[in-house]
Amino acid sequence: MVATQPRKLTFAEYLAYEDDTDRRYELIDGELVALPPESGINDWIAQELFWVLAIAQLAPRQLIRPHTCELQVPVLQSGDAANRYPDLVVLRQEHWELTQKRLTITLEMPPPRLVVEVVSPGKTSRERDYQRKRAQYEATGIPEYWIVDTQQEQITVLCLEEGRYIEETILSPTFGELKLTARQIFDSGLS
Known part of the structure; x- marks a missing residue:
């Protein structure tokens, strides 16, 4: 009997x-993974x-898509999915027709304005959201990527600058009114 590999x-x-x-499904190495x-x-x-984004009118409601928008992303290493379903996506106006x-x-379309991932518990999920998805979203040219980490109770805001993500906002549980970015800290030492 000859075993055949699925196409x-x-x-x-x-x-x-x-x-x-x-x-x-995610498409991983040519196979469907539910x-x-x-x-x-x-x-x-x-x-x-x-609701926060919609009430603040930062984007039209029809362009804010929780859990339903699929993104094609580049496969950067073996085992990477060729598509992702972020927890929240803010689309561009031109996506409405597309x-x-x-x-x-x-990948032929303009990237969305914002992608948000909520980290699920477990080492694999953390690695995927903090490293693999980050690299894929960066390579796709998504200008802003938020990682919401419920276990650490932090939100990491990554902004694309010159093709690379840099961490922007510092959130302090002690000083909640603090509005400080990494850029402000680094730029202050250059003046």
Whole structure:
């Protein structure tokens, strides 16, 4: 008996794939990997951020997408997914027309304005959000990436400058009114 290897899907084949379910998949090394449902805390934080951004009118509500927007991302190392489903995405106005058939932002499209990931518990999730997704979002050219870490009770705000993410906002639980960026600290020593 000869064992056959399953055929690996291209990203275009993945986009055309239908299994008549509402499952979400990541495409990893050409194979479909089903994603688990969102955790309650991740969903709650994404919904809260949606309402904060919408009420502040920082973007039209239809461009703020919790859990539903898929991003094609470059595969930078073996085991990387070719697509991600961030916890929250803020799209650009031009995405509205580009995503009428499928809410997928491909590499040929302009990157979204903001991507937010809520770190799930566990070492694998931390590594994925802090390192692998960070590198993929940076390579995609997403101007701002927030990492919401419920275990550490911190939000890391990364801004793209000259093709690299730099950490911007410092959040202090002791001095909540403090509004300070890493750039302000580093620039103050240069004057």
